[in-house]
Amino acid sequence: MKTAIFGFSGSGKTDLFAALAGPAAAAAGNRAMVKVPDERLAPLIKLFSPKKVTYSEIEYLDIPGGGGKGAGLGERVLNEVRPYDCLIGVLDGFSGMNDPKQQWQAIEADMMITDLAVIEKRLEKLEADGKKNKALVDPKEEAGLRRALALLEEEKPLRADAELSALPELRGFKFLSARPILYVWNCPEGEEADQQLPEDADGMAHIAVSAKLERELAEIDDPEEKELFLTDLGITESALDKVIAKTYQLLGLISFLTAGEDECRTWPLRVGSTAPQAAGVIHTDFEKGFIRAEVIGYDDFLHYGDFKKVKEAGKARLEGKEYIVRDGDIIEFRFNV
Missing domain, CATH: 3.40.50.300 (P-loop containing nucleotide triphosphate hydrolases)
Known part of the structure; x- marks a missing residue:
């Protein structure tokens, strides 16, 4: 870039x-x-109070x-x-x-x-x-x-x-x-x-x-x-x-987000990229061992306020290798190394 x-x-x-x-x-x-x-990190930072915040x-x-x-x-x-x-x-x-x-x-x-x-x-x-x-x-x-x-x-x-x-x-x-x-x-x-x-x-x-x-x-x-x-x-x-x-x-480029107590972060990604390709931006091993991606849409997160309520409402999705990542997706990857 x-x-x-x-x-x-x-x-x-x-x-x-x-x-x-x-x-x-x-x-x-x-x-x-x-x-x-990226203002979308602000509510995630407020929710998790992470040790580290990283922007693209x-x-x-x-x-x-x-x-x-x-x-x-x-x-x-x-x-x-x-x-x-x-x-x-x-x-x-x-x-x-x-x-x-x-x-x-x-x-x-x-x-x-x-x-x-x-x-x-x-x-x-x-x-x-x-x-x-x-x-x-x-x-x-x-x-x-x-x-x-x-x-x-x-x-x-x-x-x-x-x-x-x-x-x-x-x-x-x-x-x-x-x-x-x-x-x-x-x-x-x-x-x-x-x-x-x-x-x-x-x-x-x-x-x-x-x-x-x-x-x-x-x-x-x-x-x-x-x-x-x-x-x-x-x-x-x-x-x-x-x-x-x-x-x-x-x-x-678009951005997808990852969030937790250790770090809240935006990641750059080419428009039209798949979930495994997004995983590879974080680490090549994540792409090689990709299993699924747990995805929360940013608007759903804003509406419910935290991840637990999003999941209880059935708005968290498990996506496979063909999923095209959207701008603002909050993603947790499941992989096997």
Whole structure:
């Protein structure tokens, strides 16, 4: 779950990274593990008073800025973000020197042009190999590349076709325009609600944030002082939780929960995963020896207030290997090692 924060020089991406990471982590380097807030743990913590509370985490990396006025991001930046699972593009809407819409369009164009060049070069190689020996060409790879080429020639990013982006034959290319991306429109303090953002699309979301304000908020340790600061500004909550939540969503993740006196915890899981795969997130032995999962829906837990009442009401379920885990499921696994 690695996410790269990138953008043009002066876009404010380092302010956003510092806000997400916190002052200490930001001072230590350009990489930080950030907890994913989840209010669903609160009633479980109240019920069990656990020795330990653990939240899912996302790793964020601050990539040095690229490009300049009227120029693209540059090859260095594009190569640095390529290995990451998700991207956050920060757009300069606060300095008055740049047009964030133009920066957004430039980033999208850079990624699509880069992918187009990779595909054309690979297709040329496949064509040459095919003339020597047809067995050297994987027809599924060639068909996938031609579909991708057609999409890019229509000026559409590869993420617009989720099925195409997920093809095993294309995974190794790490196409940039196939990556899920969150665009953060970095605007002046107090103007977040006034931003006219593009509509979200498949694998792409937009949010308006004042990165400078969020960084200042992150530097306030006292919760009461932070709340007073927000009240003075007429803001009900920090935008950071929304940034983290959108990143989590774009990564294609949900959370399941485990709870007890030792620990209450959220676990990250790919959407569509089965109960044994969820067990494997905790430990590979749990997946290998999976027998059943005792599942309590989060809404049922909230309604009845504790596990005993949920079970007495017949709302606790025993699920097998085919069960698809839902977001918020509270699970206890039965396994044999």
